[in-house]
Amino acid sequence: MDSDRAKVLEALNYVIALAQAGLTEMRALIFELRPESLELEGLVAALTKQSAALTARHGIAIELSLCYEPNVSLQVKEVLYRIAQEACTTRSNTLAPTRWMCA
Numbered sequence: 613m614d615s616d617r618a619k620v621l622e623a624l625n626y627v628i629a630l631a632q633a634g635l636t637e638m639r640a641l642i643f644e645l646r647p648e649s650l651e652l653e654g655l656v657a658a659l660t661k662q663s664a665a666l667t668a669r670h671g672i673a674i675e676l677s678l679c680y681e682p683n684v685s686l687q688v689k690e691v692l693y694r695i696a697q698e699a700c701t702t703r704s705n706t707l708a709p710t711r712w713m714c715a
Contacts, residue, residue, distance in 0.1 A: 636668050654681045655689040659696055666700060 650658040656678050663674040682689070 639665070650689055650693055651686060655692060656681050658689075658693055662693075662697060662700065 649661050659678060660676060663676055666672055667674055
């Protein structure tokens, strides 16, 4: 009876972990489509959140070295963000790193 209970608890823990991973993945995908923090908090905050999402999604340790918030329009910040996003996607798909340094 205890072994049945242990198996059920193990299965439940597995399902919970899958649900949490799915939620993390969905949040990352939504963030990639339209990063609210870019408009609300700026480019530096959006890049910081993007690196946290990559860490959560791929297990990559990312060390950021960002400068001050640039004094440019939101459209320019969106372009800069998309360039950084594409660079991260390309790097994670081709190199499979475990640690990045981004400056």
